[in-house]
Amino acid sequence: FSSDSQSAKSQRVYTINPRRPNDYDALLKELIALDLTPKIIVHLWSLTPQGHTVSGLENVDQAQEKGFYSLLFLAQALERQNMTDRLQIAAISNNLQSVTGEEMLSPEKATLLGPIKTIPLEYPNISCSSIDVILPQAESWQEDKLAEQLLTELTAEFSEQIIAYRGKHRWGQTFEPVRIETKAEDAPRLHEGGVYLITGGLGGIGLVIADHLARTVKAKLILSGRSEFPRQDQWEQWLASHEQHDQVSEKIRQVKALEALGAEVLVVSADVSNLEQMQALVNQARERFGKIHGVIHAAGVAIPGEIRFRTPEIVESVLATKLKGVSVLETIFRDTHLDFLALFSSLSSISGGFAVDYVAANAFLDAYAHYRATNNNNDSLTIAINWDNWQQVGMALQSEVPEELKPFHEENQKSSISPKEGTESFNRILRYQLPQVIVSGRDLQAAIRQHRSAQRMEARVRVSPSQQFYPRPNLSNSYVIPRNQVEQTLADIWQQLLGIEKVGIHDNFFELGGDSLLAVQFRNNLQETFNKDFLTTDLFQYPTISDLAEYISREQVEQPTFQLARSRAKRQQDAMEEEIKLSEQRRKKRG
Structure with a gap:
């Protein structure tokens, strides 16, 4: 400036x-x-x-x-x-x-x-x-x-x-309702035994679409996801050694069900925003199945939160899957004729009814589909599908709904898209040469109002991070697991408080999305866990698990040497907490 x-x-x-x-x-x-x-x-x-x-x-x-x-x-x-x-x-x-x-x-x-x-x-x-x-x-x-x-x-x-x-x-900008009929006279874009790549293929909606392709055309399926997944020869051992409701176990059983329907399935761990990983995945798929006929980009990261708490690290982890993911897919398939590229967008890009970066990422998918439509020199279809909420699929299963939101959530589920409705809509949409289609089980304006109401309610009722976990943001440092009990305890507290599924010992609390209000909550958790006095300013001075664990261990053996420093820090903390109270009062006044 x-x-x-x-x-x-x-x-x-x-x-x-x-x-x-x-x-x-x-x-x-x-x-x-x-x-x-x-x-x-x-x-x-x-x-x-x-x-x-x-x-x-x-x-x-x-x-x-x-x-x-x-x-x-x-x-x-x-x-x-x-x-x-x-x-x-x-x-x-x-x-x-x-x-x-x-x-x-x-x-x-x-x-x-x-x-x-x-x-x-x-x-x-x-x-x-x-x-x-x-x-x-x-x-x-x-x-x-x-x-x-x-x-x-x-x-x-x-x-x-x-x-x-x-x-x-x-x-x-306006929207018009369209009844998409089954066009029997048109050749379908889905082929019997066709080869289809689904990014985010082990997610809720990805697996529903995979099931549809297995049932209807006995497809050869490539399912990709960022999280590590056991090799096929390890599945039986995994199932035998883990609980029935283990998430990985449930996905293994779902993939085995696809194979029982006649599909051939290749599951590969790959980040869609990483060109090297995705090129290796596509090479492996082509070697096994041959030509890839269609791509369904269903991968996405959605992290709830208000604008004031958004950090570049959180934003990047949300945008990367959509923006860089599309760029990677465009690079890999530039010289390949695909029957279709289906971009799974969200109604939130129309309503604005979710976190700002998630709305932005899906708005990009919508615009990219229109860009491809104006630059399309062949009959390949690129389409953005703006899905409204699905019943008990995807985000609906990501977390336990807080008590305050349960009546609202249950009412919303009644008009959400069922898996059958979703797959039937997908099947019909592929028969039309449209760049963008919104799919909702209710009047569009009513759906938009509901999305916006949900955002306002979720902003007022902070979902407990212990009930909801999201991927670790893309940080400059690598993930390093805790090395001792103190580090593991701190990592568990951060995981519950921030809602991050993996927390490394060198991860910065504030780069993970922490803020002054969460720092106060963390201080309270520390005092209860370790039965010692802690200051909120401790977290500003020691913002990583490694530094904080070392500080805690050192304080235990050098307690007297800390008294003067803590007295000064206590005065700083009092001032900071007063500012937090004033900030909260201003926010409530605006709300």
Whole structure:
């Protein structure tokens, strides 16, 4: 952040780094001090010069820095600066929306729709809109007309979230119900004995689709997932040595059931966002089965949480599966004709009714399908399917629902998609040349309202991390298992508190998603477990399990030497906890 010269200040010109959260705080503080608190913020970083617009996936990382991350950091800074007055944020982009079918789309920009859709749900005083344009020739009458249109848009109350200008016309996004019939006259895209890759194939929805393919066409199936999975020759030993309800055991039995239906199944542990691992998987599959006919990208990471607690490490672990996963699949199958590439997206990309990064990741899948449709020179189908909630599949089985949410959850399940409805819809959708289809068992607007209500309720009722576990984020350090009892005890507490399925001894508490409020809870757990006094500031000074375990062991043998330091730290902690209380009071007041 800089505003070094007096002329810059007089002209209100500032320079910030889009990837530095502190820059947004510094800018807002400066504006507040000058009594220039903004009422409208115009975001132009996703507006690229026509000659420099990159179509496709070559510009993914830079697009996230100037698109998704900049809006995320802006929202977090607005909360930290306690800006609760009404505010409008307009993100202006080009080549994001397919309106005429002739745009050179840049799907990597679509992640900005995550913050645009989610921010107003978490911060009711802020309204957001995405305005997509086609840049006209410089100094032309069309340029003057576009400037006039944008000024009119920005000075009016936002009535729609997704808007596009094409020439003289303003377009708004709408959805129309379509009854997709079984078209008997068309050749099906699923072949008897066809070879199909399902990323996330050992997840709930992935296994339902795999079962459908096994029953209907006796497919040859490649099921991939990030988690380690026993080799086939180890399955019987695993089943014999583990409990019946062990998750891996249940998946082994489900795969064996696929084989009993006549399918051939290859299960491979591979991260879809890792090109080397996925290329090895595809090579192995081709060697065993031959040509791959279709790909179902069902892999995904969904980590609940509010915008204010989102860290780059959590965001990256969510975005990677969708963004980098698609990039990897595109690279591997670039010279291969696929009958179809089915991208399993979510209704949340329409409703905004989940964590901001998950909404963004699925919005990218939607945009990528439209990008492929406008650049398709053959009869290969790329389609994004925005699934509403499934009954007792996928996220519905990830966690035990808190008591406060059970009535809401049970009511929601009544109108969710059954496995039979889902597979029948999938079968029909493949017969149509559509880039995007939303599948819901109820009226779309009712489903959107339900998604948004669920997000608000889950934000108020924090799901107990002990009931819900998510993959370890992509950290700069490798995973290292605990080496002694103290480290194991600390790892167990972190796992329960943060909801992370694996916690290594060199993992940083705050990079895993910890914050000041969780630090207070952790301090309480430590005191109960070790029957000793601990300070919240201990975690800031020793943020890894390794450092904290060493500190605990050292304190036990050097207790007297810590007293003065702890007295000073206690005063710091009192101040910090007072700030936490004030922060909570401000949040409740806004809510």
